[in-house]
Amino acid sequence: MTVTRSGPLPDEVYDVVVVGAGVVGAAIARELARYPLRTALVEASADVGEGTSKANTAILHTGFDAVPGSLEARLVREGQGRLAAYAEECGIPVEPIGALLVAWDDEQLAALPALAGKAARNGYRRTRTVPADELRRREPRLGPGALGALEVPDESIICPWTTTLAYATQAVRGGVDLHLNCRVSEVTEGSPSSRDTPHLLATGRGPLRTRWLVNAAGLYADAFDRLLGHTDFSVTPRRGQLMVFDKLARALVGHILLPVPTALGKGVLVSPTVYGNVMLGPTAEDLDDKRATVSTAEGLAFLREKGRRIMPDLLEEEVTAVYAGLRAATEHDDYAIRSHPGQGYVTVGGIRSTGLTASMAIAAYVVELLTEAGARVGAAGELPPLTMPDLGEARARPYQRADLIAADPAYGALVCHCERVSRGEIRDALAADIPPSSPEGLRRRTRALGGRCQGFYCGAELRALFDAPGTEAAR
Numbered sequence: 119m120t121v122t123r124s125g126p127l128p129d130e131v132y133d134v135v136v137v138g139a140g141v142v143g144a145a146i147a148r149e150l151a152r153y154p155l156r157t158a159l160v161e162a163s164a165d166v167g168e169g170t171s172k173a174n175t176a177i178l179h180t181g182f183d184a185v186p187g188s189l190e191a192r193l194v195r196e197g198q199g200r201l202a203a204y205a206e207e208c209g210i211p212v213e214p215i216g217a218l219l220v221a222w223d224d225e226q227l228a229a230l231p232a233l234a235g236k237a238a239r240n241g242y243r244r245t246r247t248v249p250a251d252e253l254r255r256r257e258p259r260l261g262p263g264a265l266g267a268l269e270v271p272d273e274s275i276i277c278p279w280t281t282t283l284a285y286a287t288q289a290v291r292g293g294v295d296l297h298l299n300c301r302v303s304e305v306t307e308g309s310p311s312s313r314d315t316p317h318l319l320a321t322g323r324g325p326l327r328t329r330w331l332v333n334a335a336g337l338y339a340d341a342f343d344r345l346l347g348h349t350d351f352s353v354t355p356r357r358g359q360l361m362v363f364d365k366l367a368r369a370l371v372g373h374i375l376l377p378v379p380t381a382l383g384k385g386v387l388v389s390p391t392v393y394g395n396v397m398l399g400p401t402a403e404d405l406d407d408k409r410a411t412v413s414t415a416e417g418l419a420f421l422r423e424k425g426r427r428i429m430p431d432l433l434e435e436e437v438t439a440v441y442a443g444l445r446a447a448t449e450h451d452d453y454a455i456r457s458h459p460g461q462g463y464v465t466v467g468g469i470r471s472t473g474l475t476a477s478m479a480i481a482a483y484v485v486e487l488l489t490e491a492g493a494r495v496g497a498a499g500e501l502p503p504l505t506m507p508d509l510g511e512a513r514a515r516p517y518q519r520a521d522l523i524a525a526d527p528a529y530g531a532l533v534c535h536c537e538r539v540s541r542g543e544i545r546d547a548l549a550a551d552i553p554p555s556s557p558e559g560l561r562r563r564t565r566a567l568g569g570r571c572q573g574f575y576c577g578a579e580l581r582a583l584f585d586a587p588g589t590e591a592a593r
Contacts, residue, residue: 120295121552123164126324127297131316132158134488135328137302137342139163140171141278141477142469143334144285149481151292154496159286159294160319160326162301162338164555167282169336171474172562173411173443175360175400176391178202178212178274179475182237182245183379188452191240194472197479201281202274204478207503210280211392211510217273217374218248218257221265222427226378230268233378237270244271259370259431273374277392277509278474279562284506285477287551292501296552299323305331305345307461317462330462330493332484337408337446339454339467346463351454353467355408356447358400359417359440361425364570367396367435375428386424388432392510393537393565396432398425404447413440438570445470455483459491507543509565516540533583534576536569544583557584 120128136147139161147159163169178201181194205212221227234245248267254260290296304320308329319326335342340353368390377385389397401417418440425433446469448454453476454468464487466480473480489495508515516522516529517538523530528542547554547563554560557567557580566580567573573580 119290119551121290121298122296123298123555124323127300127321127326128295130156130327132156132295132326132328134158134330134332134493135160135317135319135326136332136334138334138336138339139166139286139296139298140169140334140336141167141282141285142336142466142473142480144282144289145477145481146332146334146466146484147289147294148285148292148501149478149485151289151294152498152501153485154499157294158297158326158328159289160297160300160302160321162299164299165559166286166296166298166552167279167562170443170445171278171282173441174278174471174474175358175387175389175397176276176278177374177389177475178276179472180237180242180270180272181240181472181475182242182270183233184240184472185451186236186239189455190453190472190476193453193476193479193483195241197476200478201276201475205276205281208284209506209508210284211277211508211512212274213390213392213510213512214272214274215373215390216269216271217376218253218267218269219376219378220253220260220267220428221378222263223265227265229378230266233268242270242272245269246271257372257375259429260375261427261430275374275390275392276474280506280509281474281477283552283563284504287506288501288504290551291504297323297326298555300326302342307346309462330488332464332466332488334466336469337444339446339465340448343465343467346458346461348456348458348465350456350465351448351450351467353408353446353448355405355410355444357403357405357410357417357442357444359413359421359442360397360399361418361421361437362391362439362441363396363398363432364436364438365394367432368394370429370431370435371396386421386428388425388428392512393568394511395438396435398432400443405444408444411442411444413442417442436570439568439572453480455480455487457487457491462491462493464488464491507546507563516543533579534564534566534569536571536576537565539564539566541583544580548584554584557581560584
């Protein structure tokens with residue numbers, strides 16, 4: 119297993135290099151690990167999942183409202199089944215709580231049958247119209263004026279952090295090299311059919327050579343595409359600000375509560391999380407700056423206004439965190455996945471909020487495109503099984519398991535009391551195949567620092583554990 123964060127890169131020619139270690143890039147690397155190929159996954163940041171993948175609404179979609187006939191609709195539909203099965207296999211937290219698209223006026227109510235028809239054209243036929251009285255029984259804390267809803271019973275909530283890390287970990291265990299802190303600045307094209315003239319990638323850590331190249335650079339996929347001479351799409355970062363409410367708010371809501379969608383997306387929702395919180399958001403702000411992940415007073419005021427309509431009681435609860443993520447929106451209504459066989463190059467761009475759900479299907483599709491373009495991938499094999507730490511609240515956490523604590527008392531020694539994270543879990547994360555590069559990365563692997571106090575009480579102890587001799591940070 120090779121995971122590097124510094125130093126020169128290997129002096130070899132890879133069969134495939136995947137650029138971008140978000141959820142889609144990591145899924146592609148995992149899929150390629152099933153084949154007898156020398157593959158590398160390179161990432162500009164110091165950790166996997168540092169971009170869009172770490173800040174989203176964490177929903178496993180059915181694809182009911184995708185554009186019928188689009189590539190996105192197909193891959194979301196396929197990806198939902200693949201990821202649900204993978205999550206069960208690997209211990210990724212998923213809760214199939216269902217969604218309700220709430221109509222607040224006559225126009226929205228009249229739109230529900232058309233949404234059900236759209237879902238059916240996308241292959242999803244389990245929607246059902248819910249009348250106002252039933253809706254009120256099922257969600258008694260809804261604000262006044264709800265006229266009815268469309269139920270989508272198979273929408274689920276999921277842990278996006280564990281999903282990305284699971285893909286990357288299984289890829290590394292399957293033989294993929296992961297090179298972090300490795301921003302690609304230039305590409306000199308080669309010929310994929312010749313061993314003598316591979317692509318030459320200039321990176322911040324030196325040159326990297328590969329026969330085939332996959333662009334999964336997320337917000338920067340358009341800029342990377344231009345390095346290869348393509349101008350098929352432009353990414354406009356769409357900021358989504360969200361508010362996270364304390365666990366005491368969890369009893370207020372039983373479903374994912376969605377508005378009737380618009381051209382900008384699903385709009386502001388109220389949703390439980392697998393960690394036991396409740397989330398309100400996101401906004402949808404088209405920006406010019408691909409680094410503008412700050413929350414704003416205007417954005418939070420907008421969310422409060424929307425939240426007061428959806429569920430007034432929610433706004434009486436404590437807010438434990440606010441965050442913002444950027445979606446890779448383009449001028450097109452579909453994914454921008456393109457094969458350029460003559461260049462030995464595949465672009466995976468325009469992957470918006472459905473990318474988490476579609477990730478495994480996107481990965482399989484990319485391998486198909488590489489094969490059709492002439493890459494000799496060989497026969498697929500099985501990857502070693504993987505079990506991830508379960509960060510969700512639906513099953514017993516380590517501090518609640520007497521068997522774990524009896525075998526190792528570290529699982530009974532709490533470090534983060536807000537999120538009930540034990541010393542054993544911190545130790546395991548720091549010693550993992552892909553250890554965190556920062557306390558923020560440790561939070562995504564364990565939930566430590568993510569509770570009510572936001573690290574006020576446990577921050578110093580966690581920092582000491584993170585910096586202890588023998589950990590990745592100390593090295």
